[in-house]
Amino acid sequence: GQNIDQPTEMTATEGAIVQINCTYQTSGFNGLFWYQQHAGEAPTFLSYNVLDGLEEKGRFSSFLSRSKGYSYLLLKELQMKDSASYLCAVTDSNYQLIWGAGTKLIIKP
Amino acid sequence: EADIYQTPRYLVIGTGKKITLECSQTMGHDKMYWYQQDPGMELHLIHYSYGVNSTEKGDLSSESTVSRIRTEHFPLTLESARPSHTSQYLCASSDTTDYNEQFFGPGTRLTVL
Numbered sequence: 001g002q003n004i005d006q007p008t009e010m011t012a013t014e015g016a017i018v019q020i021n022c023t024y025q026t027s028g029f030n031g032l033f034w035y036q037q038h039a040g041e042a043p044t045f046l047s048y049n050v051l052d053g054l055e056e057k058g059r060f061s062s063f064l065s066r067s068k069g070y071s072y073l074l075l076k077e078l079q080m081k082d083s084a085s086y087l088c089a090v091t092d093s094n095y096q097l098i099w100g101a102g103t104k105l106i107i108k109p
Numbered sequence: 110e111a112d113i114y115q116t117p118r119y120l121v122i123g124t125g126k127k128i129t130l131e132c133s134q135t136m137g138h139d140k141m142y143w144y145q146q147d148p149g150m151e152l153h154l155i156h157y158s159y160g161v162n163s164t165e166k167g168d169l170s171s172e173s174t175v176s177r178i179r180t181e182h183f184p185l186t187l188e189s190a191r192p193s194h195t196s197q198y199l200c201a202s203s204d205t206t207d208y209n210e211q212f213f214g215p216g217t218r219l220t221v222l
Contacts, residue, residue, distance in 0.1 A: 030209070031208070031209065033210065039148075040148075040197075040218075041215070041216070042199055042213035042214060042215055042216050043152075043199075043213050044213070045210055045212075048208070048210065085149075087152070091209045095209055097209060097211060099151060099152045099154075100151070101150070101151035102151060104149070
């Protein structure tokens with residue numbers, strides 16, 4: 001079967017750095033997405049990785065290792081508004097998007 | 110401005126009622142999706158479409174139906190609502206390239222009494 005694993009919840013301090021991990025086992029791989037979802041709102045796109053390595057976009061970076069079936073999202077200089085769920089999603093061989101359950105990130109002052 | 114819209118945003122109805130949740134997108138995307146999401150839980154794909162007159166059931170068994178008569182419009186219908194249908198319903202769309210980024214509408218929060 002297809003499976004995406006993320007921690008259920010993480011807590012971090014304002015101004016700090018946090019890394020959210022995602023491991024996946026899917027039938028094929030055609031890219032990995034990270035989305036942010038605030039409570040009660042729709043998911044919004046953060047990043048996309050299809051090749052190994054690090055993609056940096058402002059305070060957010062995303063890393064991919066296809067051989068290990070592993071990705072992480074790195075958030076720097078955390079702000080209170082970063083409190084949200086972070087969803088990892090993989091495009092499989094049929095170009096279907098397989099979603100993880102999401103990681104709820106709690107930021108404390 | 111290209112966007113994806115859902116109406117109503119909030120809906121409270123009684124058991125047994127028939128309802129249609131509307132979803133429209135002005136991005137010219139061929140692919141459209143309906144997800145169901147309970148608070149704090151994961152997204153569950155209930156229906157998707159790859160173009161006009163194409164509809165498929167997703168991973169989550171659902172008593173709803175969809176239609177795709179026009180590219181921009183993908184309504185979801187519940188023939189007889191039940192309290193177990195209480196949830197948030199999210200519509201999304203993507204284009205036909207391999208990139209497959211999905212753009213989401215604001216969602217409809219449905220409560221069935």
